Amino acid sequence: MSETVQQAYEIAKKQYAALGVNTDEVIQKMDEVVISLHCWQTDDVGGFETPDASLSGGGIQATGNYPGKATSLAEMRADLEKSLSLLPGKHRLNLHAIYGDFGGELVDRDQIELKHFQSWIDWCKKMGIGMDFNATCFSHPRAADGFTLSSKNEDNRKFWVEHVKRCRAISAEIGKQLGTPCVHNTWIPDGSKDVPIDRNGHRALLKKSLDEAMAVDYPKEHMKDAVESKLFGIGAESMTVGSHDFYLGYAIQNNKLICLDMGHFHPTEQVGDKISSCLQFVDEVLLHVSRPVRWDSDHVVTLNEEVQMIASEVIRNNFLKRVNIGLDFFDASINRIGAYVIGTRAAKKAFLFALLEPTSMLKEMEEAGQNFERLAMLEELKTKPFGAVWDYYCQQSQVPVGEQYITEIQQYEKDVLSKRGFN
Incomplete structure (x- = not known):
């Protein structure tokens, strides 16, 4: 397991936890x-x-x-x-x-x-x-x-x-x-x-x-x-x-x-x-x-x-x-x-x-008429460390993390696809 991916995930986990989101449970939910x-x-x-x-x-x-x-x-x-x-x-x-x-x-x-x-x-x-x-x-x-x-x-x-x-x-x-x-x-x-x-x-x-x-x-x-x-x-x-x-x-x-x-x-x-x-x-x-x-x-x-x-x-x-x-x-x-x-x-x-969205929090804001707060939170969520959770999810699934899949596909093209030519 990549230590860098693990460390980034632990940081992200804490940030989402502050919003009431359990990232471990989210990753399990992805099976659905x-x-x-x-x-x-x-x-x-x-x-x-x-x-x-x-x-x-x-x-x-x-x-x-x-x-x-x-x-x-x-x-x-x-x-x-x-x-x-x-x-x-x-x-x-x-x-x-x-x-x-x-x-x-x-x-x-x-x-x-x-x-x-x-x-x-x-x-x-x-x-x-x-x-x-x-x-x-x-x-x-x-x-x-x-x-x-x-x-x-x-x-x-x-x-x-x-x-x-x-x-x-x-x-x-x-x-x-x-x-x-x-x-x-x-x-x-x-x-x-x-x-x-x-x-x-x-x-x-x-x-x-x-x-x-x-x-x-x-x-x-x-x-x-x-x-x-x-x-x-x-x-x-x-x-x-x-x-x-x-x-x-x-x-x-x-x-x-x-x-x-x-x-x-x-x-x-x-x-x-x-x-x-x-x-x-x-x-x-x-x-x-x-x-x-x-x-x-x-x-x-x-x-x-x-x-x-x-x-x-x-x-x-x-x-x-x-x-x-x-x-x-x-x-x-x-x-x-x-x-x-x-x-x-x-x-x-x-x-x-x-x-990874704190849906309950956002619904409460909406019901309370806190539309500024709702929009502000939606904007802040866009820059939360979502990518760190994604990388950890890929690593847990034992598939390439981040852009690593590009190299694998390039190799497959070289070894397999290129031999088929144009059809």
Whole structure:
């Protein structure tokens, strides 16, 4: 154990204790902050359906061509294992349906089965982590016209309904085998590039499709359903069928999780402000922590005010057991493992910072109308020795402290990623 880290932590511990915060208890509480790592950061949302699988259409776009992209299950798992080795605390895997173990066989999405994901379940068992799952309703010929579950082409609509049905069944088995509920998230890119006439028709079809796809109830200890809205997407600038209003209503009516993605709202909207509103009416929410830059651009998460507000809202209201935390970004312009580690560490830091807040003291000030005092204390907290507690937490978790992870990722790039070249 580094003596310098220990000494800095003891100083920080005393400063936070003066505010009524026990840093040892905070570090133990961090075990409850479980983040689901999105597999698609390793390969730019390509998947393994075909040997040359690549992103196409559906309102999603990864930018950049940094060398070293994962092009196989083995490479992806190696990258995930390296990333997990550099992260403090507990985590999960978040997998899209296009990442099945298809063994070189072309399996269309309405034909996927548990066997195509059993090796992922076994890998999660080996790693000692839980797993979440997503239907992949994009980048497919049957999504080429911009519609999936809300398609007026009945053959296409039924195809996507069957896909979601199968994904939910797979998710339930994932949760059963791993002993922790699998969150299955449904997001579709459906929408119109220009002004549509029949918005209602598509939304009625989406509701019908969701009702059909989710007709089977699975035990919540095995699987939880989430539905994810979006403001707009590429090719869906004028109307998105699955809007926030639509899915929030559907989630409330059908007791589903509402997924709040940080990039799926107007730039001036604060996702953190939506958490306590939604949790008045639904049992749980799913968060997709990202960093939109002017739009849903899925930049690598950094420790900014938006992420901090989300973490603070969750911690201040004791919502950890009702909030499922996932990441959703894909940056192909920098080292992909580096992107993973920066983003996940940033999200974890936000929750640690929130746990170090003397919430009871701040609430008392607020209730007493001491708004000056409240604001002053919030400002002073920004320069408390939070970094010393973070370093100690990393050291206790036996992962690199501070900037040490940079060197490890550089070495991994030299030893592994550089040998893959450009894809």
